[in-house]
Amino acid sequence: MVKNDMTAQNLRSAYAGESMAYQRYKVWGQKADEEGFENVALLFDAIAYAEEVHAGNHFAAHDNVEGDFLVAGGGEFGLGTTSENLVGAIEGEEGEVEQMYPTYSIVAKEQGESDAVRSFHYALEAEQIHAKLFRNAKEHVDNGEDIELEYVTICEVCGHTVVDGLPDKCPVCGEPSSAFRKFTK
Amino acid sequence: MVKNDMTAQNLRSAYAGESMAYQRYKVWGQKADEEGFENVALLFDAIAYAEEVHAGNHFAAHDNVEGDFLVAGGGEFGLGTTSENLVGAIEGEEGEVEQMYPTYSIVAKEQGESDAVRSFHYALEAEQIHAKLFRNAKEHVDNGEDIELEYVTICEVCGHTVVDGLPDKCPVCGEPSSAFRKFTK
Numbered sequence: 001m002v003k004n005d006m007t008a009q010n011l012r013s014a015y016a017g018e019s020m021a022y023q024r025y026k027v028w029g030q031k032a033d034e035e036g037f038e039n040v041a042l043l044f045d046a047i048a049y050a051e052e053v054h055a056g057n058h059f060a061a062h063d064n065v066e067g068d069f070l071v072a073g074g075g076e077f078g079l080g081t082t083s084e085n086l087v088g089a090i091e092g093e094e095g096e097v098e099q100m101y102p103t104y105s106i107v108a109k110e111q112g113e114s115d116a117v118r119s120f121h122y123a124l125e126a127e128q129i130h131a132k133l134f135r136n137a138k139e140h141v142d143n144g145e146d147i148e149l150e151y152v153t154i155c156e157v158c159g160h161t162v163v164d165g166l167p168d169k170c171p172v173c174g175e176p177s178s179a180f181r182k183f184t185k
Numbered sequence: 186m187v188k189n190d191m192t193a194q195n196l197r198s199a200y201a202g203e204s205m206a207y208q209r210y211k212v213w214g215q216k217a218d219e220e221g222f223e224n225v226a227l228l229f230d231a232i233a234y235a236e237e238v239h240a241g242n243h244f245a246a247h248d249n250v251e252g253d254f255l256v257a258g259g260g261e262f263g264l265g266t267t268s269e270n271l272v273g274a275i276e277g278e279e280g281e282v283e284q285m286y287p288t289y290s291i292v293a294k295e296q297g298e299s300d301a302v303r304s305f306h307y308a309l310e311a312e313q314i315h316a317k318l319f320r321n322a323k324e325h326v327d328n329g330e331d332i333e334l335e336y337v338t339i340c341e342v343c344g345h346t347v348v349d350g351l352p353d354k355c356p357v358c359g360e361p362s363s364a365f366r367k368f369t370k
C-alpha cells in the first residue's frame with residue numbers, strides 16, 4: 001500500500017510507462033519477426049513480460065488508492081525498422097535507469113514507502129539488463145545478423161531477465177528457479 | 186500514419202489508456218482466479234488481449250511520429266475484491282464508450298485521419314461489448330457465483346470480443362474466423 005501522494009503519483013507514472021513499454025515491445029517484436037530477426041523478436045517478447053511484472057508490482061503497491069486518474073507517463077513512439085525500434089527501446093530503458101527509477105526510489109525512501117521502494121528497485125535492476133540486451137541486439141541487427149539466443153527466463157516476482165540460463169535463485173528478489181517463466185522460439 | 190498533432194496526441198493518449206487497461210486486467214484476472222471466479226478470470230484475460238490489439242492499432246496509426254513523449258492517459262486504479270475491481274473495469278470501459286472514443290473519433294474525422302478513424306472505431310465497438318460483459322460479471326459475482334463461460338474469441342485485427350462463439354466473419358472489420366484468437370480455461 002501507499003501512504004503519500006507523491007509516491008502514489010510516481011507509482012502511477014511508472015505503471016503507465018511500464019504498460020506502454022509492454023505494448024510497444026509486442027509490436028516491435030512482431031516487426032522483428034517480419035524482418036527475419038526471430039531471436040530479437042523473442043527478446044522483445046520476453047522483455048515485454050518483464051515489463052508486465054513491473055507494471056503489476058507498481059499497481060499492487062498502489063492497491064489501496066482507488067478510482068480514475070489522469071496519468072502522465074513517458075513512452076517511446078514510432079514503428080520503423082528493427083534497427084530504429086531498438087534505438088527507441090534503448091532510449092526508453094536508459095531513461096528509466098538513469099532518471100526515472102533512481103529519482104522515484106529516493107522519493108519513496110524519503111517517504112518511508114517500503115512497497116514502492118521494493119517495486120522501483122526490482123524494476124531498476126531489470127532495466128539495466130534490458131538496456132544492455134537491446135544495445136547488443138542493435139549492434140547485431142546493424143550488421144545484418146540476428147542475435148544468438150536459445151531462450152530467455154524472466155522472474156515472475158521481480159522481472160529479472162536471464163538470457164540462456166536459469167539461476168537456482170533469483171539474484172534480485174531471492175525467489176527459487178520455479179518462479180521463472182521461460183520464453184522459447 | 187498521422188498528419189495532425191491533435192490526432193497524434195489523441196492516439197498517444199488512447200494508447201496509454203489501452204496499455205494500462207491491459208495490465209490492470211491481467212492483475213484483476215489473477216485476483217478473480219484467487220477468489221475462485223475462474224470464468225471471470227478468463228474474461229479478464231481475454232479482454233486484456235483485446236486491449237492489446239487496440240494499443241497495437243493506435244501505435245501503428247502513429248507509426249511515423251518517432252521519439253519520446255510524456256503522455257497523459259486515463260486509468261482506473263485499486264486492487265480490491267473482484268466485485269470492486271469490476272466496478273473499475275465497468276467505469277473504465279464506459280468512460281471510453283461515452284467520452285473518449287466518440288470525441289477522439291470526431292476529431293480524427295474532422296482532420297481526415299483515416300488510420301486513426303479506423304483504430305478508434307475498432308476500439309469503440311469492442312469497448313461497448315466489454316462494458317456489457319463486465320456489468321454481467323459484476324451481477325454474478327455480487328450473487329456469489331461465477332459467470333457461465335466456456336471460451337472467448339478475440340479478433341486479432343480489431344479486438345472484437347465474442348463469448349462462447351466464433352463468427353464466420355468479424356462483424357466489425359470483416360476478417361475471417363481464422364483471425365480470431367481463442368481463450369480457454
Ligand SMILES: [Fe+2]
Nearest residue numbers: 018051054123
Ligand atoms: Fe520495466
Ligand SMILES: [Fe+2]
Nearest residue numbers: 093126127130
Ligand atoms: Fe525494461
Ligand SMILES: [Fe+2]
Nearest residue numbers: 155158170173
Ligand atoms: Fe526475482
Ligand SMILES: [Fe+2]
Nearest residue numbers: 203236239308
Ligand atoms: Fe480497448
Ligand SMILES: [Fe+2]
Nearest residue numbers: 278311312315
Ligand atoms: Fe475494453
Ligand SMILES: [Fe+2]
Nearest residue numbers: 340343355358
Ligand atoms: Fe475484427
